[in-house]
Amino acid sequence: MQTADIRARWLDFFGDRGHTVVPSASLVSDDPTLLFTVAGMVPFVPYLTGLVPAPYPRATSVQKCIRTLDIEEVGKTPRHGTFFQMNGNFSFGDYFKEGAITYAWELLTTSESDGGYGFDEKDLWVTVYEEDDVSFDLWRRIAGLPEYRIQRLGKDENYWSTGQPGPAGPDSEIFFDRGPAYGADGGPATGDDRYVEIWNLVFMQYLRGEGTGYDFPILGDLPKQNIDTGMGLERVAFLKQGVENIYEIDQIRPVLDRAAELSGRRYGVDQDDDVRMRVVADHVRSSLMLMSDGVTPSNEGRGYILRRLLRRSVRSMRLLGVDAPTFTELFSASRDAMKAAYPEVESDFTRIHNLAFNEEETFLRTLASGTSILDLAVSKTQDAGVKQLAGDTAFLLHDTFGFPIDLTLEMAEEAGLTVDRDAFNSLMLDQRTMAKADAKAKKTLLADLSVYSAFRAKGETIFTGYDYLDTDTTVLGLIVDGVSVSSAVIGDIAEVILAETSLYPESGGQEADAGSIVGNGFDLEVLDVQRPVKGLVSHRVRVRSGEVGVGDAATSVVDSEYRRGATQAHSATHLIHAALREVLGPEAHQAGSDNRAGYMRLDFNWNKPLSAATRTEIEGIANNAVRQNLEVSTRIMPLDDARALGAMALFGEKYGDTVRVVEIGGPWSLELCAGTHVTRSSEIGLINVISESSVGSSNRRIESLVGIEAFNDLTTERAIVNELTSNLKTPREQLPERISELLASLKAAEKRIAEFESAALVERVPALLAEIETIGDLRVLIKDVGALKSSDDLRSLVTTVRGRIGTDAAVVALAANVGGKPAVIIGTNEAARQHGVKAGRLAKVAAGVLGGGGGGKDDLAQGGGSDLGAIPAAFEAISRSLWP
Missing domain, CATH: 2.40.30.130 (Elongation Factor Tu (Ef-tu); domain 3)
Structure with missing residues (x-):
């Protein structure tokens, strides 16, 4: 039974029994405390908790979900996936336990030919909350299950609550017994992978109070008893398709097979390789679905989770021996497997592919640079005679460069080293603790x-x-x-x-x-x-x-003035978006915006800067639309009709069954939008694009001033241009050429000045050489050379004097006033270093006196501070170090 068939049977079954069929919500959750939709019930929480009156008494859905808490288990168990689909049926004060159990048993055990799933009754086990006698008796009566196949478990297994005061209640879970080949007998209570949970029925019937964990009081019954159930679509699919795990079902296996082909390795031969192929198959599909819902790779929030999934995929392919880009092949395979259920992954594939491919290229470069850093760290560790790579090095590679710890472990092992995992884990724990504290602090800001x-x-x-x-x-x-x-x-x-x-x-x-x-x-x-x-x-x-x-x-x-400005800005955003798509193509899709009085910002999917000519063209098209005085119309219509009309739905936005369509100049600009707009495009006034910049590897940002703010900005620019034409006595049209000439002249003058200053420094060398003293076996110059423009000049003096001394053991320590602060640079030659004189140690001694820091190599080092008057004392400290 194909995954699409399992999905269709579910919706047909409950739709025929009076349930409103609700389309899947976005993976991007409306709940401000959640990054993603993590369960099928999330879109229904306001109805289940009574926060919002339910628009229907009963509903059903197949909900897209993302959950990454168990990401390390992906590929290792038969059932863990980061993206999954949850079949759910819900009752809002309508039917309760008897109805939910009746529906579940009927759908599971009805034959496939009669529209059911055709599970054999003897393979199904049930768990109930240990004190829920009602559910126990219902399973006995409705399903005829023997008592030993209805196991009573505690709150930790069969009780549901949000973790906060509010709705709570027992649940009942249905398991499939895969048979003795997969583990010990004894039912789901054994916790063995032999028994696969396929359906959870939650009975929301109580109001719970304050408490931690499962220690909380029951305050009474809820005004309305609700039902929330969830069946894992992928779990049912792997059981019905007769495969070993969710990674081998029809929606995931094609990616796994493509990973095997690209790597030249066979699935089912090596356990480690199998896990890596499953990780690739799972993560590529999850990434495809996240990007189809508008998530883009970034270093925070949802974008960070997506980036992590993509990078784990690249890393797994590398561990399979593939260093070249593979996302074009892998994402195409996932698209073909998922498009029947989610057509948008095909219609929007160009954008998704570009995001994935750019991220892959970027991370492959990161791996290359990280490998260089790791190679250097390994070399230093080996030179020091140590057999363990420092934990902070592994953490730096992971945290700063995105270098996976597994890869660090692998490469260190190849070099005969281990990694200090305890130190690495401690640093990771510190980081997570800080992140959790920050998340908790943010969460407490949200009102109940x-x-x-x-x-x-x-x-x-x-x-x-x-x-x-x-x-x-x-x-x-x-x-x-x-x-x-x-x-x-x-x-x-x-x-x-x-x-x-x-x-x-x-x-x-x-x-x-x-x-x-x-x-x-x-x-x-x-x-x-x-x-x-x-x-x-x-x-x-x-x-x-x-x-x-x-x-x-x-x-x-x-405030009418503010509204006018915000309205102008929002309509201008639509014009800029349409102009972008006209010039760059449909791949330049809006990825976010900000509209306020006089200003608009639009983020869009694109991976390279716009040329000045392209930016001007986009600005010109938008302003030409303003001049054409296009009609701006709004219509309310069903969402499906709007999409059929060609109206663009923007990623990250949530739409109901009925939407508002804003049309500017016919189909040229046709978007779903609830914002306020002008009635004709000429009311926008003027659009002045002020910047275009990067906001990530795959996104660009265009910013514009609108209306009176655009006019004021151009007025300011005109004043600046007028002042330049007056001061330079140059017509406006000749200003660029004149300024270029002046810059060239300035650069030439600076070069000549630098040559003069360099020559002046060289002229000082003979006088400094004449002041060298011979003390014992050392030739020593310790001198304050006064004010210099930079530390580079001081360094040049030190190295030039040191080079003129010859082969005798020599130390050159020069100090100068650089920008009002003391700087000291010390140089030693080979003969001096053989006597044990090290420039880095002397620089630290001097810097300590000067009130700053210093250090460097044995042959050349620098120190500094804040007290110019301490230079003589610093010299004395250097002398004492040379001759205690």
């Missing part, structure tokens, strides 16, 4: 979202800002320091929930409106406007005067 549930239960906030700048409304709620209150007084910072609002909440790259909320006896300055939960708008305000209370009549007032 449950405070919004009572307000959201009253309905969605009506946004009127597309049509009106002022709206009369009612204060539904007030929140201060995360707690719902009845009133707020002058000086308070509070959140205000209104029934209607004309103030735009930050979204889609457009920053929140500026403005105020006013009423009888109060005036509130709006600091920010956000959507803390779907359908609810919250206004963060400062109470400027009076007192505001729940139930008060109020008026939301938008």
Whole structure:
């Protein structure tokens, strides 16, 4: 049974039984505490917790998920994958345990010919929470399972909660017995890989209190009992397809086979090679799906996880003996395996491929440079007669250069060395501890979202800002320091929930409106406007005067000047995006934006700088669209209709079943967008592109000033040009040539000055040679040469004098005033070093007196400090070191 068939049977089964079929949400989670959608229930959390009223009583989905906590287990076990698909059916106060168990058993055991999965009843085992007699009895009655195949386990295995006060309840898990060839008898309680969990039924029925781990009180029953179930699509696929693990199913095996072909190694021959091939197959698929949902490689957040997956793939291919790029072949194989379920991986493959290929090339260069650093460290370790590479060296390679520890271990072993793993692990632990503390600190800044549930239960906030700048409304709620209150007084910072609002909440790259909320006896300055939960708008305000209370009549007032500027900027972003795609092609896809009054920033997928001519062309196309006074129209329509029309959905944005389409000049610019826009393109005014820069190996950023801000910037530039034409007495059109001439003259003059200064330094050498003293076996020059332009000049004097002395043992120590601070440079020749005189040690001695630091090699070293008056004392310290 193919994976696509398993998926279709699931949706058909539950769809036929009154469940609303909900498309998979993006891998990029709406939950601010999650980087990714980590479970099938994540998109339904607001409904399951009662934060947002459920739009349907029961639902089903096949949800894309990413989970990387067990990344080190990928390839080693039959069931761990970073990307997986979770089949789920959900009930929001509708059916409960009996319904969930009935549906699960029916779908699992109904024959394939009748639309089920056709599992043999004798191969299925069940676990329940040890105190859940109801579920135990239901499994006995509905499925007819013998008691020994219904195992009771504790809270650590069969109890669900969020880890915080809120919904909780027992769960029941269904396992498939793979047979005695895969492990010991005894059921799922053995924890053996013989028993594969395929379905988890969570029964949300209680309200839990504060506590840690599984030690928490049950405060009572939930108002509504909910069902959340999850079946691992890949796990069912590998069982139904008769293969050994999830890496060999139809959606993953083609990548594994391609990795084997590229490496010239056979799958199933060597255990280590098998693990590496599975890692490649899993990580390439995960990366493909992440990039199809708009994630791009970077050094933080989601982008870092993607980068790690890609680099682990490169590293695994290298361990398989392949040093050349392979992503073109591997990603093509994954695309072909996944496109039937997710057509977007094919339609957007050019962009995905370019991102992956650029990342691969970059990391291959990183591996080359890291190898050079590692080779040097290995050489120094061997020269020192040590058999263990320092842990901080391995950590530096890992943390700074992205050099995998496994590769460091392998290469060190080839050189006959081990690696100090304890020190490396300690440094990694320190880094993780800091990261966790930072994440925890950020998490505590987020208000408990449950405070919004009572307000959201009253309905969605009506946004009127597309049509009106002022709206009369009612204060539904007030929140201060995360707690719902009845009133707020002058000086308070509070959140205000209104029934209607004309103030735009930050979204889609457009920053929140500026403005105020006013009423009888109060005036509130709006600091920010956000959507803390779907359908609810919250206004963060400062109470400027009076007192505001729940139930008060109020008026939301938008700052019209700010809105005009933000609207101009957002429409300008659409024009720049369309111009980019016209000039560069459809691969130049928007990857992020920021719009505020007078300014727009657009990030787009591209891997090389734009030439000045290209940048000018894009700016010209956008401004020509402004001059054409194009109509800007908006339409509300079903998402599928919008996509059929060709409207662009931007990565990272979340869309509902109904969307708003913004069209400028017909299909030339057609995007899904909830932002505010001008009514005709001429209202934008002027678009002035001020910069184009890199924001990563695969993304570029273009920034523009818009409207009056663009005009003001050009006015400033005109003033500068006028001043230059006046001072240089040169017509404007000749300024570039004139400035080039002046720069060339300046460069020539600086060169002549440097030659004069160098000659002047050389002229000082005979006088310095005449001051050399012979003390014992050493010829010594210790001298303050006064003010010099740079330490390079001082170094030149030292090395020139040292070279003129000949073969006698000699030490040259010169000090100078360089930029108001003392500098000392010491040089020794070979004969002096044979006497044990080392420049680095002398420089440290001098620097200690000067109030700074110093050091260097035995033949030439430098020290410095902050006390010019200490130079004589530093010389005395040098002398004492030479002749104690």
